[in-house]
Amino acid sequence: MDALSHLRSWLFPQYCKLCSQSLPMGAQLCQHCCATFSTFSEPDLLVRADIQRLFPLRYVDHLVALQWYRPPVSTWLKQYKYAHQLHYQVAVSQLLQQHLYTLSRADNWQWPDSIVPIPLAHSRLVWRGFNQCVLLWQQAVPQGLFVANALARPLSTKQQAKLGARSRRKNLANAFTVRMRVQGMHIAIVDDVMTTGATVDSAARKLKEAGAKEVSAWVVCLTAK
Ligand SMILES: [Zn+2]
DSSP states (O other): OOHHHHHHHHHSOEEOTTTOOEEOTTOSSOHHHHHHOOOOOOSOGGGSHHHHHHSOOSSOOEEEEEEESOTTHHHHHHHHHHHOOHHHHHHHHHHHHHHHHHHTTSTTOOOOSEEEEOOOOHHHHHHHSSOHHHHHHHTTSOTTOBOTTSEEOOSOOOOGGGSOHHHHHHHHTTOOEEOSOOTTOEEEEEEEEESSSHHHHHHHHHHHHTTOSEEEEEEEEEOOO
């Protein structure tokens, strides 16, 4: 550690959000807590019958998630999204990075050609000021794979949280446009929380129509409604 970093960590000490051990600048979780955090172990959750039943995805080939939507990650996501507490974003990104590293050691793992975030509707982007999903994943995936503006959302779709599963699909039928060349590629769509899967499935459909060979969905948490 150089003298300036030393001084900074003395002035502004950081502690692991899970075990309170002191940390080097920039980290929010210690290596031990990151490595032992309980996550889904499957590199593709669509092999699980319960997950297939809960999330009927027609255009998504593989599903990766950190865990179910529950504390502490659910609390951290809320603090980050609605109260702009960026240190919680760093904690979640650290967990995602560790999770992807673990999954990538499985024999059948393949990194996608590109990783693209679900865009927010324009009205919500203005209201919230940022797309939470971009920072969360950008800091967790290998450099060079992330393409921030590959998908666009030209129509102002009604807020998904207020709609039932069927209305969600209808609402989303033409919500996305693809703005990059995806012919023959494996694309991973990233999002924060998957509730019915309708949003991600709609984006996956557009990617397939644009020629993508394979589409994965990577989300932080799954929540069943
Ligand atoms: Zn810790």
